[in-house]
Amino acid sequence: MKSHTPGKSGHQFTLTGRISQLIFKSNFLWFCLAWLLIILSWELGSWLEWLNPQILPPPSETIPYAFSGNITIGFGQQRTGLFESTAITLGRVGTGMLIGLLVSSCLAIMVTELPILRRLILPIVQSLAPIAPVAWIPFTIVVIGIGGPAAVFIVFMAVLGTMTLSLIAALDGIPDEYLKIAHNLGTSRIRMWWYVRLPAIIPGTMTAIRMSFFGAWMAVLAGEMAGLNSGLGYMIIMAQQMYNMKLVMVGILAIGFIGFAIDRLLLLINARLLQWVQ
Amino acid sequence: MNTIPSSSSGARLEFSNIRKSFGDTVSIEADGLIIEPGSLTILLGRSGCGKTTLLNLAAGLDFPDQGSVSYDNQVLQGPAPSTALIFQTHNLFPWMTAEENVAFPLRNQGMARVEALEHARQYLKQVELESFAGHKPSQLSGGMRQRITLARTIATKPRLLLLDEPFSALDMQTRRMMQRYLLRVWSDSAATILMITHDLHEALMLADRIVLMASSPNGHIAEILDIELDRPRNPESQAFRAIQQQLDRFLEHETLLAEHAPILESTDQTNNL
Numbered sequence: 044m045k046s047h048t049p050g051k052s053g054h055q056f057t058l059t060g061r062i063s064q065l066i067f068k069s070n071f072l073w074f075c076l077a078w079l080l081i082i083l084s085w086e087l088g089s090w091l092e093w094l095n096p097q098i099l100p101p102p103s104e105t106i107p108y109a110f111s112g113n114i115t116i117g118f119g120q121q122r123t124g125l126f127e128s129t130a131i132t133l134g135r136v137g138t139g140m141l142i143g144l145l146v147s148s149c150l151a152i153m154v155t156e157l158p159i160l161r162r163l164i165l166p167i168v169q170s171l172a173p174i175a176p177v178a179w180i181p182f183t184i185v186v187i188g189i190g191g192p193a194a195v196f197i198v199f200m201a202v203l204g205t206m207t208l209s210l211i212a213a214l215d216g217i218p219d220e221y222l223k224i225a226h227n228l229g230t231s232r233i234r235m236w237w238y239v240r241l242p243a244i245i246p247g248t249m250t251a252i253r254m255s256f257f258g259a260w261m262a263v264l265a266g267e268m269a270g271l272n273s274g275l276g277y278m279i280i281m282a283q284q285m286y287n288m289k290l291v292m293v294g295i296l297a298i299g300f301i302g303f304a305i306d307r308l309l310l311l312i313n314a315r316l317l318q319w320v321q
Numbered sequence: 322m323n324t325i326p327s328s329s330s331g332a333r334l335e336f337s338n339i340r341k342s343f344g345d346t347v348s349i350e351a352d353g354l355i356i357e358p359g360s361l362t363i364l365l366g367r368s369g370c371g372k373t374t375l376l377n378l379a380a381g382l383d384f385p386d387q388g389s390v391s392y393d394n395q396v397l398q399g400p401a402p403s404t405a406l407i408f409q410t411h412n413l414f415p416w417m418t419a420e421e422n423v424a425f426p427l428r429n430q431g432m433a434r435v436e437a438l439e440h441a442r443q444y445l446k447q448v449e450l451e452s453f454a455g456h457k458p459s460q461l462s463g464g465m466r467q468r469i470t471l472a473r474t475i476a477t478k479p480r481l482l483l484l485d486e487p488f489s490a491l492d493m494q495t496r497r498m499m500q501r502y503l504l505r506v507w508s509d510s511a512a513t514i515l516m517i518t519h520d521l522h523e524a525l526m527l528a529d530r531i532v533l534m535a536s537s538p539n540g541h542i543a544e545i546l547d548i549e550l551d552r553p554r555n556p557e558s559q560a561f562r563a564i565q566q567q568l569d570r571f572l573e574h575e576t577l578l579a580e581h582a583p584i585l586e587s588t589d590q591t592n593n594l
Contacts, residue, residue, distance in 0.1 A: 220411035223382055227406045228426040228477065238425070242416040319415045319457045 082106075100289045109293045116290055117281050125290075128278040129297060132267065135191060135274065136259050139198025143206055143255065146199075151210035152236070165211070172204025176262030180269045189272045194263050201262035202255040209254070213247025214240060246320060249313045253306060260302050331359035331513030332393055332403065332480040334379055339388035341374050347539035348374040352388070354532065354542060361507055361514040363528035365521070365568065367575050371540025372517045376483050379515055380406055392481070405479035407487045412470040413458040419445060420454040423473045444472040448502060464495035471502055475510065482507075484516040488523065500526055504552075521568050525561060526554050533571055537578050543571070 082102045088094040089101035096104075108114070115124040150168065154161045179200045187193040217240060225239045267276025275294060282290035334356035341348050349371030356362050356379075364372040377383040378390050381401040389396045413422045423441035428434065445451045448468040458466050467487060474482060484503075488496045500523060507514055518524050524531055528548050535543040546568075550560055 218411045220408045221414065223380075224406055224408070224412060225414075226382070226400060227380065227404060228473075229429045230425075231429070234429060238417075239414065242414070245416070319459055 098288060100292060105289050105292045105296075108289045109296070114290060114293065116278060116285060116287060121281070123273060123278050123281070125278065125293065125297065128273065128275045128294075129301065131191070131273050132194075132263055132275040133301070135194040135263050136198055136256070139195040139263070140202055140252070140255060140259050142195070143199045143202035143259075144252070147203055147207035147210055150207045151214055154211055155214050155240075168204055168207045168211075171200075172208055174200075174204070176201035176258060177265045177269070179262075180266050183266070184270050189270055191273070194266050194271050194274065197262050197266045198259045201258045205258065206251050206255050209247060209251030210244065213244035213251070216247065217243045246313075246317055249309070249316065253309050253313070256305060256309065257302070260298075260305075264298060330480065331511055332401075333358045333391075334481070334513065334515070335391040335394070336375070336378070337389050337391065339378065339385040339390065341371070341378065341383070341385045349378075349540040351375065351542050354545075356513055356515055358513055359511050360530055361528055362516070362530045362532060363524040364515065364517045364532050364534060365519075365524050365572075366534030366543075367536055367572065367579060369540070369579075370534040370536035370575075372534055373485055374540065375534075376485055376515065376517060379481070380404055380483050401481060403478070403480040405474040405477050405482050407467075407470050407474060407482070407484045409486045409488075409490050412487075413466055413473075415458045418455050418457055419450065419461070419469045419472075422458070422469060423476050426473065426477045440476065441472075444476045445469065447475060448472045462495075463491050464499060467491065467499055468502060471499075471506055475506060478510070479512050482510075482512045482514045482516075484514065486517050486519065489519065496520075496523065503527065521565055521572070522556065524568070525550070525565055526556070531568070533568070535575055535578075537575075 085094070085099075086102050089096050089099070089103075094101075100108075115122055117123055150164055154164050176197060179197050183193045183196050183200075187196055221239055221243060222235075225235055230239065263274065264276040267274035268280050269276075271277060275298060279291055279294035282288075282294060334354075336351045336354040338352045340350045351371075364375060366372055374383065378385055378397075379401065381390070381392070381397040381399050381404070384390075384397075391397065392401050413419075414425070417425065420438050420441040423444050424432075424434070424437035427437035427440055432440070442451055442454050445454055448471055450465060450468055450472065453461060453465065453469075458469070461469070470487075487503075488499045491499060503514075504527065506512075516527070518527075525548065531546045531548060532542055533544040533546065535541055546564070548564065550558070550564075555561060556565075
């Protein structure tokens with residue numbers, strides 16, 4: 044007997060239902076469509092000579108160039124490649140964020156455990172947080188130099204304030220009932236941190252990491268463009284100075300796609316870690 | 322029902338001449354309130370009459386500005402020993418499974434993980450949820466979560482059980498079921514129970530003493546009723562209905578007082594001028 048599936052629930056099993064589900068629910072499809080539109084407009088602009096191909100090479104040249112193998116630029120010691128530069132920049136962001144997370148976690152724990160430190164530390168962190176990461180670049184170059192440690196320091200300063208404030212807010216926002224019950228169940232101070240406070244602030248921490256990542260990613264690229272001697276930002280500046288506009292475009296696109304991919308990855312980790320959130 | 326040994330006897334609580342304020346507002350004033358061992362006492366009253374403050378004082382999570390709270394004739398200086406707390410929500414840690422939640426206090430006592438989880442599954446069996454041992458609270462209904470909370474409570478073998486509107490977020494059917502579970506835990510453990518509720522019916526179904534609390538001018542104990550109805554209680558009985566009406570009148574009077582309090586205050590201020 045042929046079964047009849049009435050109403051909305053049956054819609055998705057039909058061919059049109061599947062197609063409409065694919066069209067309206069697939070974020071990836073919309074992502075591809077949006078980029079296809081940009082690429083087509085860009086190509087059309089070049090073809091109609093509205094865009095100067097010397098300044099903005101069309102996608103028909105830029106995309107094959109991006110996939111042409113190991114793209115490099117510069118001479119001698121200054122020579123650098125796309126993959127190498129990307130790895131350097133990612134390494135700096137990762138290291139800076141990790142140190143930032145560790146230091147801000149320590150500060151948040153200290154502030155929670157010792158109320159007197161809250162009065163002392165909080166004003167400092169609140170004053171540091173609004174400073175734009177790029178404002179640290181001149182200071183960093185003078186004090187630390189133009190190498191990797193300087194970039195890591197810029198990332199660290201970019202994330203320290205916001206991450207510390209977010210962690211403190213997450214710790215303050217733990218429902219009182221959890222702490223009362225844990226206390227009542229005879230939980231020791233260490234177990235309270237490890238099994239109650241830490242898991243309770245994972246949602247806030249993950250949001251803080253995601254928000255900080257954008258700041259860190261932009262800060263390190265700005266630093267590399269402003270004077271640090273390696274990384275993705277440095278490669279773009281060198282490409283611009285050597286008038287390799289295809290590489291400039293490839294570099295810019297790489298910044299966008301890598302930033303997007305890492306944000307998606309963090310979202311995925313977030314979803315995995317926070318399956319318990321109601 | 323599984324026979325895991327429970328606490329030997331309930332704790333005795335005594336509130337002597339206590340006064341607790343938050344800022345300029347006096348939350349509660351109470352004197353001579355004694356909660357007898359093994360009794361089931363309900364705190365009943367409008368919001369803002371100091372019920373939760375009284376419960377926090379009993380738990381030793383807060384301390385009076387004046388007077389003292391004694392637990393088995395010892396003045397409380399910190400969290401009350403052998404005490405379990407149950408709230409309306411946030412009782413279970415959502416990042417732990419049902420069995421991990423129940424095993425948590427056992428692990429706190431130093432029991433090995435495997436052993437604690439094994440015990441936890443037995444306690445879950447007592448509330449008929451052993452097949453949900455591996456589920457996270459977000460995967461369970463409100464009633465199931467409160468049953469797991471009860472299982473954890475049994476695991477701690479409390480001598481004093483403090484409940485702050487534990488069933489108010491549940492639907493009527495689930496609430497009735499939870500009341501039966503609570504009575505079972507009470508009769509098995511002989512623990513002293515002090516519970517807050519806004520539900521008259523619930524108060525009468527459970528309590529052998531009801532402490533009526535009023536909020537004007539400050540939170541205080543207005544009356545203490547001994548409920549001498551046979552168990553299991555019949556809400557259709559004349560005696561049940563008579564007490565229910567009496568409590569209803571008290572709460573109505575309290576509501577009227579609270580609604581007119583701002584008007585009376587402003588009249589007083591005008592007269593003073």
